[in-house]
Amino acid sequence: MKLKNKIVGIVVVLATIIFVGGVKPLVGLSNHKDAYISKTSANTNTKSSKYLMLVNKKNPLALDYEPENLVKPNVEFLSSTSEKSRQMDETAAKALEELFQGAKEENIILLGSSAYRSYRSQVRVLQDEISSNGVDYANQYVAKPGKSEHQSGLAIDVTNEARCFDKTSPEAKWLENNAYRFGFILRYLEGKEDITGYNYEPWHIRYVGKDVAKDIYERNITLEEYLNDMV
Ligand SMILES: [Zn+2]
Numbered sequence: 001m002k003l004k005n006k007i008v009g010i011v012v013v014l015a016t017i018i019f020v021g022g023v024k025p026l027v028g029l030s031n032h033k034d035a036y037i038s039k040t041s042a043n044t045n046t047k048s049s050k051y052l053m054l055v056n057k058k059n060p061l062a063l064d065y066e067p068e069n070l071v072k073p074n075v076e077f078l079s080s081t082s083e084k085s086r087q088m089d090e091t092a093a094k095a096l097e098e099l100f101q102g103a104k105e106e107n108i109i110l111l112g113s114s115a116y117r118s119y120r121s122q123v124r125v126l127q128d129e130i131s132s133n134g135v136d137y138a139n140q141y142v143a144k145p146g147k148s149e150h151q152s153g154l155a156i157d158v159t160n161e162a163r164c165f166d167k168t169s170p171e172a173k174w175l176e177n178n179a180y181r182f183g184f185i186l187r188y189l190e191g192k193e194d195i196t197g198y199n200y201e202p203w204h205i206r207y208v209g210k211d212v213a214k215d216i217y218e219r220n221i222t223l224e225e226y227l228n229d230m231v
Helices: 003-019 028-036 090-105 119-133 135-141 168-183 212-217 223-229
Strands: 111-114 154-159 184-188 201-207
Touching: 003 201, 090 168, 090 184, 090 201, 119 135, 154 168, 154 223, 168 201, 168 212, 212 223
Parallel strands: none
Antiparallel strands: 111 154, 154 201, 184 201
């Protein structure tokens, strides 16, 4: 009986540890959920905020990671943009509406091009890019599935009516200097390719919240640098 009781006791303790600690996913890619997502926290100044989620080549999202509160921002998109890829995190979507409105007030017309990308759609984007532009180009410009910030629902590529969003266009210049006022950062800065792992992309903005965006903009740093600073 004593031995049986001991065994029962051990089983209860183990079950409790597993229950409290949570079963770690077998795939190491799920770390983000634990590390960065805090559903109840609206605080954008702590590392636990989902708005500071770091997604890059070294920190991929899990295959099954899907943002919980995707909505379609009420802004104009390219007609070719699918309904699904118009979606963003609810808070980011609201901020985007304000950004587009703020731009419009200064006669800058922006268009949404591509926001949320599921893991599956990232596979398709990569395949398309390889078949049209080759493996090297795709490697440089297209994130591998799971390594795209677009999967977070916090990022969007924007464009202009001319569909020529290079850094000399008035729209790109406006975005570079004003996105932070609405809580967005230019995620892939020129000259920071070694840190972000991606070439300069004047069209890709990422929601981080107003305070953090202002700090990042004023210091001309990347999200990677910002988060390292906080360690
Ligand atoms: Zn992008």
